[in-house]
Amino acid sequence: xxxxxxxDMHVHLRQGEMLESVLPYTAMQCERAxxxxxxxxxxxxxNDVINYRMQIMEVLSNTKGKFFAPLMTFKIVPTTSAxxxxxxxxxxxxxxxxxxxxxxxxxxxxxxxxKALFPVxxxxxxxxxxxxxxxEMPNAFSLDRETEFLSVLKDVALNFPKLRIVLEHATTxxxxxxVKTLPxxxxxxxTVHHMYLTLDDxxxxxxNPHAFCKPVAKRPKDRLAIIDAAxxxxxxxxxxxxxxxxxxxxxxxxxxxxxxxxxxVLVPALCQIFEDYGxxxxxxxxxxxxxAEFYNLPLNQHSIEIVKEPWKVPEVCGTIKPFLxxxxxxxxxV
Amino acid sequence: xxxxxxxDMHVHLRQGEMLESVLPYTAMQCERAxxxxxxxxxxxxxNDVINYRMQIMEVLSNTKGKFFAPLMTFKIVPTTSAxxxxxxxxxxxxxxxxxxxxxxxxxxxxxxxxKALFPVxxxxxxxxxxxxxxxEMPNAFSLDRETEFLSVLKDVALNFPKLRIVLEHATTxxxxxxVKTLPxxxxxxxTVHHMYLTLDDxxxxxxNPHAFCKPVAKRPKDRLAIIDAAxxxxxxxxxxxxxxxxxxxxxxxxxxxxxxxxxxVLVPALCQIFEDYGxxxxxxxxxxxxxAEFYNLPLNQHSIEIVKEPWKVPEVCGTIKPFLxxxxxxxxxV
Numbered sequence: 001x002x003x004x005x006x007x008d009m010h011v012h013l014r015q016g017e018m019l020e021s022v023l024p025y026t027a028m029q030c031e032r033a034x035x036x037x038x039x040x041x042x043x044x045x046x047n048d049v050i051n052y053r054m055q056i057m058e059v060l061s062n063t064k065g066k067f068f069a070p071l072m073t074f075k076i077v078p079t080t081s082a083x084x085x086x087x088x089x090x091x092x093x094x095x096x097x098x099x100x101x102x103x104x105x106x107x108x109x110x111x112x113x114x115k116a117l118f119p120v121x122x123x124x125x126x127x128x129x130x131x132x133x134x135x136e137m138p139n140a141f142s143l144d145r146e147t148e149f150l151s152v153l154k155d156v157a158l159n160f161p162k163l164r165i166v167l168e169h170a171t172t173x174x175x176x177x178x179v180k181t182l183p184x185x186x187x188x189x190x191t192v193h194h195m196y197l198t199l200d201d202x203x204x205x206x207x208n209p210h211a212f213c214k215p216v217a218k219r220p221k222d223r224l225a226i227i228d229a230a231x232x233x234x235x236x237x238x239x240x241x242x243x244x245x246x247x248x249x250x251x252x253x254x255x256x257x258x259x260x261x262x263x264x265v266l267v268p269a270l271c272q273i274f275e276d277y278g279x280x281x282x283x284x285x286x287x288x289x290x291x292a293e294f295y296n297l298p299l300n301q302h303s304i305e306i307v308k309e310p311w312k313v314p315e316v317c318g319t320i321k322p323f324l325x326x327x328x329x330x331x332x333x334v
Numbered sequence: 335x336x337x338x339x340x341x342d343m344h345v346h347l348r349q350g351e352m353l354e355s356v357l358p359y360t361a362m363q364c365e366r367a368x369x370x371x372x373x374x375x376x377x378x379x380x381n382d383v384i385n386y387r388m389q390i391m392e393v394l395s396n397t398k399g400k401f402f403a404p405l406m407t408f409k410i411v412p413t414t415s416a417x418x419x420x421x422x423x424x425x426x427x428x429x430x431x432x433x434x435x436x437x438x439x440x441x442x443x444x445x446x447x448x449k450a451l452f453p454v455x456x457x458x459x460x461x462x463x464x465x466x467x468x469x470e471m472p473n474a475f476s477l478d479r480e481t482e483f484l485s486v487l488k489d490v491a492l493n494f495p496k497l498r499i500v501l502e503h504a505t506t507x508x509x510x511x512x513v514k515t516l517p518x519x520x521x522x523x524x525t526v527h528h529m530y531l532t533l534d535d536x537x538x539x540x541x542n543p544h545a546f547c548k549p550v551a552k553r554p555k556d557r558l559a560i561i562d563a564a565x566x567x568x569x570x571x572x573x574x575x576x577x578x579x580x581x582x583x584x585x586x587x588x589x590x591x592x593x594x595x596x597x598x599v600l601v602p603a604l605c606q607i608f609e610d611y612g613x614x615x616x617x618x619x620x621x622x623x624x625x626a627e628f629y630n631l632p633l634n635q636h637s638i639e640i641v642k643e644p645w646k647v648p649e650v651c652g653t654i655k656p657f658l659x660x661x662x663x664x665x666x667x668v
Contacts, residue, residue, distance in 0.1 A: 102539075141554060142538040203536060204476040205436075207546045207590025216537050220475060256541025 001280075002303040004288035005031035005067065006267065009295075010132070010168055010189050010240030012036045012259070013056060013070070021318035022245050023059050025263040027068035029333060031300035034132070034240070037075040037097055038106040045084060046091035049074055053092055067302045071295075073097045073132065078111055082123035094295065095130035095166070096120070103136040103145065104214035105244065105258055112138050114152045121156060125163035130295060131156070132166045135175065136215055143199075146215050147174040154178070157186045164294065169194065169242045171215040173225035179236055180229075187294045188229070189240025193217070193260040193323055195227050195273045209256035210321055213244065216258075230286050231278040238290040241266055245320045264322040265313050271306055271331035305334045335614075336637040338622035339365035339401065340601065343629075344466070344502055344523050344574030346370045346593070347390060347404070354393050355652035356579050359597040361394060361402035363667060365634035368466070368574070371409040371431055372440040379418060380425035383408055387426055401636045405629075407431045407466065412445055416457035428629065429464040429500070430454070437470040437479065438548035439578065439592055446472050448486045455490060459497035464629060465490070466500045469509065470549055477533075480549050481508040488512070491520045498628065503528065503576045505549040507559035513570055514563075521628045522563070523574025527551070527594040527657055529561050529607045543590035544655055547578065550592075564620050565612040572624040575600055579654045598656040599647050605640055605665035639668045 011026055011033040013019050026033050035056065037043030043052050049072050056070045074080075074088050076098040088096070098117070099107035111117065124131055135153060136145035157165055167188045170176055179188040197217035202208055211217065229237040243266065244259025251257055262269065267287075274283045292299050311332035313324045345360055345367040347353050360367050369390065371377030377386050383406050390404045408414075408422050410432040422430070432451070433441040445451065458465055469487060470479035491499055501522045504510055513522040531551035536542055545551065563571040577600065578593025585591055596603065601621075608617045626633050645666035647658045 141532070142534050143553075198475070199537075200476050202541075203533075203546065203550050206592065207536075207541065207543050209541050209590070212537065212541045219477075256543070258540065 001306050003284045003306060005029070005300045005302045005304050006239065006287035007031065007291040007297075007300065008033040008239055008241045008243070008266065009166070009291045010034055010036065010191075010242045011263065012038075012242070012244045014245060015039055015055060018245060019055065020059050021320065022243070022261070022263055023056065024063045025266075025317065026243070027060060027063055029267045029304060031067055031302055032069050032071050032297070034071040034073060034095060037073045038099060040106055042075040042077070042106070043073065044075055044077065044080070046087040049088060049091040049093045071095070075099065076111065076117065076120060077109060078113065078116065080117065080120050082119040085120065085123035085127055085129065089127050089129055093129070095132050096124055097132045097134070099134045100136055100149070101138045103138060104134060107134070110138075114156065118159065121160050121163055125160045128296075130164045130166060132168055135167045135170070142216060143218065146170070146172050150175060150178045153186070154182065157182050161185060166240070166294075168240060169215060170226060170229070171218050172222045176225045176229045180234065184236070187236045187238065187290075189242075190226050190230050190237055191240065191242045192262045192266060192269045192273070193242075195223065195230065196269070196324075198223050209251045210325070211260065212256055212258055213242070213260045214258040227273060227277050231274065231282050233282060233285060235285070235290040235293060237286065238294065239270070239287045247319050248316075248321050251321065260323050261317070261320050262323040264317045265324050265329070267304065267306060267333050268311055268329045268331040269324060272329050275330070306331055307334050335640050337618045337640060339363070339634045339636045339638050340573065340621035341365065341625045341634065342367040342573060342575045342577070342600065343500070343625045344368055344370065344525075344576045345597065346372075346576070346578045348579060349373055349389060352579060353389065355654065356577070356595075356597055357390065357393050358397045359600075359651065360577070361397055363601045363638060365401055365636055366403050366405050366631070368405040368407060368429060371407045372433060374440055376409040376411070376440070377407065378409055378411065378414070380421040383422060383425040383427045405429070409433065410445065410451065410454060411443060412447065412450065414451065414454050416453040419454065419457035419461055419463060423461050423463055427463070429466050430458055431466045431468070433468045434470055434483070435472045437472060438468060441468070444472075448490065452493065455494050455497055459494045462630075464498045464500060466502055469501045469504070476550060477552065480504070480506050484509060484512045487520070488516065491516050495519060500574070500628075502574060503549060504560060504563070505552050506556045510559045510563045514568065518570070521570045521572065523576075524560055524564050524571055525574065525576045526596045526600060526603045526607070527576075529557065529564065530603070530658075532557050543585045544659070545594065546590055546592055547576070547594045548592040561607060561611050565608065565616050567616060567619060569619070569624040569627060571620070572628065573604070573621045581653050582650075582655050585655065594657050595651070595654050596657040598651045599658050599663070601638065601640060601667050602645055602663045602665040603658060606663050609664070640665055641668050
């Protein structure tokens with residue numbers, strides 16, 4: 001079965017050896033991917049965008065994925081100014097990513113005064129750039145951070161009705177419900193791992209660092225709301241895997257890093273969910289149409305072939321343990 | 335300042351080298367401690383109780399704590415019969431501990447049919463033995479396990495009005511409120527670490543295995559309800575530390591074991607909470623009076639001296655990382 005090659009609208013490709021290790025998996029399944037800017041140091045200005053894109057393209061030239069284009073982003077920080085936005089756009093950034101202060105990997109020094117950035121949002125609105133929000137309220141109780149952030153989302157959305165806004169990696173029914181009620185300028189990415197995980201996978205038995213991510217997976221009802229949204233055919237909801245590789249040592253030591261590495265299993269893991277909870281025919285709009293329409297991009301022109309055959313996920317991909325390691329899925333990409 | 339030596343009504347002393355490592359800390363601060371039976375293999379019958387007590391006494395003979403007595407328990411499993419209870423009592427067990435199936439360390443093969451054990455509860459009621467409950471419902475969502483178990487607690491309490499029952503290590507406001515409303519035959523132990531921790535300490539930043547325990551710490555409002563209960567002077571609430579040592583390797587590897595090792599910091603950590611949230615004069619009833627009255631034991635006759643002086647908690651006690659490692663507390667035991 002052929003499906004249009006997919007758009008992953010939220011991926012962490014990292015740099016250096018990690019970039020070399022993870023990029024082939026994304027390039028094989030995706031024709032485009034929105035690349036996150038929370039590196040150390042972060043992607044803040046036009047030069048950073050240009051240089052990071054060059055790093056990616058250089059690694060890409062040595063990989064098999066011939067038809068892959070990175071979609072570039074920059075990190076919105078408290079010092080970002082409206083005057084920089086045009087230059088960032090000319091450098092190739094199609095979206096700015098806002099991390100609230102301290103809520104995830106490399107988000108120290110992030111934003112806590114969301115209103116102070118209104119001039120930046122205005123400049124982004126005017127030049128047609130997308131605002132991507134990591135939707136968690138700093139200093140709130142972990143399980144309430146996403147729900148408490150929704151007031152910020154509503155405030156920005158209603159003040160900037162022509163600004164396209166993406167609430168990233170929704171993990172709660174509250175967030176799904178909120179996005180549905182907001183105007184068409186607000187969309188929402190959903191990850192694969194939040195379709196599989198609840199908080200029980202992290203803390204319900206022995207502590208499991210490989211299921212630990214930010215925002216942390218929530219209750220069973222939240223997981224089902226995410227799956228429902230992905231299967232709904234509502235174009236506000238599209239794929240953003242948040243695939244986030246961390247070396248095994250960083251996951252399993254005492255300071256367990258947050259992030260789940262889904263890139264190697266992205267399409268097979270999605271196929272299984274779509275088949276189990278609905279129908280595989282709903283997959284392609286979610287992975288390969290709605291994001292393109294929201295971002296005003298042409299639909300991808302290449303395909304990948306999926307077949308319904310047992311496929312055992314490798315225990316390790318490079319130096320990184322992938323999501324669902326060692327498990328057998330019903331679908332594979334050929 | 336002298337306080338009556340304390341009763342820790344829930345402690346894991348383990349066996350072998352671990353027993354040798356942890357017992358001195360408990361024996362120094364406690365005159366008695368209720369010793370948990372979830373060893374591998376578990377303490378199930380009269381011989382097990384006698385042998386485990388002998389192991390503890392042998393190690394005790396080499397430690398400094400001269401005035402310490404272990405209070406023995408046995409593990410209630412689906413095959414426990416009412417006919418065994420008298421023999422267990424004669425062997426020195428003063429309580430039976432019921433672990434629901436699979437909810438914590440070494441609870442595999444635990445109880446899932448709570449009504450099937452009614453004859454056992456009846457025998458315990460008749461011979462004056464205490465029933466200690468790990469109050470979590472198997473297969474429920476992790477954050478709801480304690481609340482869902484409260485129906486079992488109520489059912490047993492109302493069917494056996496003369497059976498003394500202890501709900502162990504309450505972690506929710508729901509549980510605290512429930513115990514308050516039940517008759518005087520139902521009491522509740524509170525741990526030190528649940529007075530300090532919320533779920534945010536486990537998953538709110540980087541994943542922290544040293545704050546991971548079962549039942550998992552809950553919301554800020556739950557933590558405050560536990561502190562309120564400890565400070566309330568209500569004799570239903572007394573200390574059971576659930577001090578649970580695990581080697582650092584078992585905490586920090588990929589299968590992070592559940593349990594917080596509080597024995598080395600027990601009294602100083604309590605002093606700090608009682609001073610910060612109320613008054614130090616409320617401490618002694620909570621640590622050294624209410625449990626004795628509930629268990630029909632004489633009050634302890636020895637004292638320990640506490641002073642208000644900065645004390646830095648060691649990074650490691652033996653091979654185990656203690657609770658609050660490296661932090662400076664305001665009180666110490668001299």
